[in-house]
Amino acid sequence: MTRIIGLISGTSVDGIDAALVDISGTDLDLNVELLAGQTYPYPAELRESILAVCAGKAISMAEFAELDDAIALNFAQAAENIQTGHQPATLIGSHGQTVFHRPPIKTGEQNSCLGYTLQLGRGDLIASITGITTISNFRVADIAIGGHGAPLVPRVDAYLLSHPEEGRCIQNLGGIGNVAYIPPRRDNWLEKMRGWDTGPGNSLLDLAVEHLTNGTKTYDEDGKWAATGTACQFLVDQWLQQDYFHLPPPKSTGRELFGVDYLNQCLKDAGPYQLSPADFLATLTELTAASIVHSYQTFLPQMPERIFLCGGGSRNLYLKQRIQSLLKTIPVLTTDEIGLSANFKEAIAFAVLAYWRQLGIPGNLPSATGAPHEVLLGEIHPAENKF
Numbered sequence: 001m002t003r004i005i006g007l008i009s010g011t012s013v014d015g016i017d018a019a020l021v022d023i024s025g026t027d028l029d030l031n032v033e034l035l036a037g038q039t040y041p042y043p044a045e046l047r048e049s050i051l052a053v054c055a056g057k058a059i060s061m062a063e064f065a066e067l068d069d070a071i072a073l074n075f076a077q078a079a080e081n082i083q084t085g086h087q088p089a090t091l092i093g094s095h096g097q098t099v100f101h102r103p104p105i106k107t108g109e110q111n112s113c114l115g116y117t118l119q120l121g122r123g124d125l126i127a128s129i130t131g132i133t134t135i136s137n138f139r140v141a142d143i144a145i146g147g148h149g150a151p152l153v154p155r156v157d158a159y160l161l162s163h164p165e166e167g168r169c170i171q172n173l174g175g176i177g178n179v180a181y182i183p184p185r186r187d188n189w190l191e192k193m194r195g196w197d198t199g200p201g202n203s204l205l206d207l208a209v210e211h212l213t214n215g216t217k218t219y220d221e222d223g224k225w226a227a228t229g230t231a232c233q234f235l236v237d238q239w240l241q242q243d244y245f246h247l248p249p250p251k252s253t254g255r256e257l258f259g260v261d262y263l264n265q266c267l268k269d270a271g272p273y274q275l276s277p278a279d280f281l282a283t284l285t286e287l288t289a290a291s292i293v294h295s296y297q298t299f300l301p302q303m304p305e306r307i308f309l310c311g312g313g314s315r316n317l318y319l320k321q322r323i324q325s326l327l328k329t330i331p332v333l334t335t336d337e338i339g340l341s342a343n344f345k346e347a348i349a350f351a352v353l354a355y356w357r358q359l360g361i362p363g364n365l366p367s368a369t370g371a372p373h374e375v376l377l378g379e380i381h382p383a384e385n386k387f
Contacts, residue, residue, distance in 0.1 A: 002358075003035075003087060005079050005132070006344075006351030008095035009071075009121075011175025011255055012202045012312060013050050014218075015041035016075055018082040019347035020089060023355045028185075030159040032352065035086055037344035040078040046070055050120075053099050054255045071097050071121035076129035092134040093354025093378070095346075096121035101254040103148050104370075115143040115252075117150070127381040135354040135378040142364045147371030150252035154180035154195035155365040156349040160340055162189070167304040169296065170335065171323075172346065173313025176254055177201035177292055180368065181300055194300065195368030196249035199291040200258040202313045204284050207263045212277045220281060223318025229278030231286035235269060239287050240294060249299055250370030288313075289322035296327075303330060310335045310342040353377055 001022040009016045020036040042050070049067055053059060059067070079092055096119030104115035123136025139149030157170045157180040170180040177198040183189050205226070206219045220226055244253055270280055296303060307330060313319055314334045324332040334342040341348065353363045362374035 001033075002091065002355060003089045004091045004093060004351040004355055005082060005089045006093050006347040006349065006354070007075050007078060008347050008350050009042070009097045010311070010346065011054075011098060012206055013042065013047055013054070013097070013175070014312060015039045016078040017344055017347040018078040019341075019344040019351055020082045020086060021348055021351050023352060026356075026359065026361060027159050030352070032160065032340075032348055034341055034344065034348065036082050037341055037347065038078075038082055039343075040074070040081065042074060046074065050097060050099065055260045068120045068122055069125065072123075072125040073129070075121045076126045079126065079130050079132065089132055091354055091358060092126060092130065092132050093138075093350040093352075093357075094121060094123055094126055094134055094136045095119060095138060095350045096123075096136055098254065101150070101252065101256060103252050104143070104146060114146065115148055117143055123379060123381040127383045131383050133383045134381045135357050136381065137379045138350065138353055138363070138377045141375045141377050142369050142371045145371050145373065145375055147364065147366070147369035148250055148252040149369060150197060151178040151180065151195045151368055152353065152364060152377065153178070153346065153349040154182075154193060154368040155363060156352045158182055158190060158193055158365070160352075161308065161335065161338060166306060167302065169300075169304040169307045171198070171292060171307055171309050173201040173309055173311040173316070173319070174346065175201055175203040175206070176258065177288070177313070178252075179292070179295065181304065183301075190365075191367060192301070193365060193367050194249060195365060196295070196299070197252045198295045199245060199253065200284075200288050201311065202316070203255060203258050204263055204266070205281065205288065205316075205319075207260060208266075208281055208284055211263065211267070212280070220316070223285060223316040223321075225278055226281035226285045227318040229276060229280070229282030231282040232270070232273050232275060232279065233286070235266075235273065235283050236286045236290055238269065239266065240290060245291055245294060246298075250368060285316075285319050286322060289319060289326055292323060293326040306330065307332045308335045308338060309333070310340075310345040312343075314342045
């Protein structure tokens with residue numbers, strides 16, 4: 001068994017999810033035991049700075065370096081805190097904080113522009129502070145060979161959540177939603193897997209709540225506010241015409257598309273309908289659910305037998321209810337119900353990716369990221385003297 005810490009802050013910028021796990025095996029014998037999981041919120045000022053940069057605020061190189069360091073310091077503190085009361089870890093897998101993601105631009109059969117992705121929170125600084133070898137910057141190797149660098153979790157899902165007879169979708173509901181389609185474990189099943197970003201997860205809902213409450217709230221707990229409203233189906237149908245929803249996989253997205261500007265356009269579109277705040281939230285929730293289901297119906301080779309939700313949005317009971325309603329008879333569950341923490345699955349996944357990197361095992365799934373072949377993911381920062 002190898003004891004590893006997985007760290008990630010997603011596009012919702014809620015805080016740092018930390019998972020302390022013991023890992024053994026390599027692929028179908030992969031075994032992960034979650035010893036501790038905790039979310040450590042960012043200091044309010046740091047969160048505001050991150051969100052501002054994600055929204056396109058221009059900052060100086062000095063400010064950029066300071067932001068990079070501040071994020072790394074918070075990640076290092078999370079790594080130290082999660083080990084309290086446990087034997088120490090020997091490896092950290094840190095995804096960092098995404099502040100910019102641009103998918104590759106293609107014309108015809110050729111890449112006209114490689115993708116670009118930027119995660120802050122220096123792995124070398126985390127390694128120095130914690131005294132633990134840290135692997136970070138997981139996405140760039142896939143992007144360098146022409147992939148999207150996202151989603152990276154499907155290969156982990158394949159070995160932890162596949163079933164010999166049942167086709168499954170693992171739907172992450174972070175700030176951005178992404179899906180891993182896992183066919184039954186039969187001939188060439190891994191090559192038949194698919195994965196892509198489905199569109200908004202929590203991002204629009206959180207932004208809307210902050211806007212509607214003048215910043216006094218940052219999210220709709222359990223979807224209770226949206227559940228009191230009535231969705232405007234005309235707006236949902238209009239918003240579903242957005243180009244991204246019709247772009248075939250592989251594809252990835254982020255706050256660059258589904259961010260503040262997109263929310264402002266949604267608010268403008270909603271103006272003539274005179275929606276209440278609850279109605280507007282219900283309509284955005286319906287868009288999130290409908291975009292996921294539209295994505296399945298349009299791009300999956302076949303619909304799955306069951307769907308398992310994870311990520312912060314899996315706790316939004318109204319969103320879960322709407323996904324279930326639109327999918328009719330296909331059961332919508334959470335990964336908790338098959339033994340993998342829905343709250344910390346992404347952090348666990350980056351612990352696994354770090355483990356694979358240390359063993360020299362590729363971490364990407366080309367059928368999900370669009371890369372031409374498998375590649376080792378992550379840059380290794382050996383631990384030196386702790387300062």
